[in-house]
Amino acid sequence: MPEAIEKPKKKAASEEKRRLILEAARRVFEREGLEGASLRSIAGEAGYTPAALYFHFDSREEIYAELLASSLESLKVFVDQSLKDGTTARERFEKAAFAFFDYYDKTPDDLALGLYLFRGGISPKSVGRDRNKELNAALSTCLEPIAEAALSLGATDKQAKDMKARVFAHATGVLLLSHTGRIRMFECTAPQMMRDYITEQLTLQKWN
Numbered sequence: 001m002p003e004a005i006e007k008p009k010k011k012a013a014s015e016e017k018r019r020l021i022l023e024a025a026r027r028v029f030e031r032e033g034l035e036g037a038s039l040r041s042i043a044g045e046a047g048y049t050p051a052a053l054y055f056h057f058d059s060r061e062e063i064y065a066e067l068l069a070s071s072l073e074s075l076k077v078f079v080d081q082s083l084k085d086g087t088t089a090r091e092r093f094e095k096a097a098f099a100f101f102d103y104y105d106k107t108p109d110d111l112a113l114g115l116y117l118f119r120g121g122i123s124p125k126s127v128g129r130d131r132n133k134e135l136n137a138a139l140s141t142c143l144e145p146i147a148e149a150a151l152s153l154g155a156t157d158k159q160a161k162d163m164k165a166r167v168f169a170h171a172t173g174v175l176l177l178s179h180t181g182r183i184r185m186f187e188c189t190a191p192q193m194m195r196d197y198i199t200e201q202l203t204l205q206k207w208n
């Protein structure tokens with residue numbers, strides 16, 4: 001077979017194997033937690049030998065970081081899609097703030113992944129300083145439309161940055177209440193609680 005044809009085929013096969021490994025790893029993480037997940041168990045789930053796994057990944061932490069990066073890419077697409085119909089700065093603020101919440105409300109496993117909450121836990125340091133910095137930057141990018149809309153509404157740079165952090169903190173808290181079932185204590189729904197918060201912030205903030 002000509003080399004020009006052989007190389008793309010090998011690359012495609014390698015990428016497919018990597019995808020299958022990541023899918024298997026996610027199932028193992030969700031089922032067994034991080035403390036129960038090993039490269040051997042991930043390899044078995046994927047139908048490969050541990051040696052085949054090492055060809056693609058050096059550690060479970062590297063696999064975890066790859067899964068988180070992919071999740072954040074999906075979040076970015078979701079947020080961008082949600083903003084397509086927003087015309088005014090107020091609408092864009094509302095849509096950007098709620099889109100972040102809505103994505104994780106619909107994908108609780110991604111929330112656990114993003115907050116290092118899978119059973120057994122994982123330290124951000126364990127994925128490596130540079131990799132953790134990249135992941136934090138990716139998350140910040142997903143939240144940036146909130147700050148941009150706040151700026152358009154008259155907020156200063158600091159106020160916009162603070163609002164970005166506030167929405168992130170509030171959304172995370174509401175999501176944890178929702179996914180643990182504790183929100184039933186308050187006889188309300190998570191989406192309504194989030195929407196009320198967004199409306200409240202738009203009413204209270206003195207940005208101009």
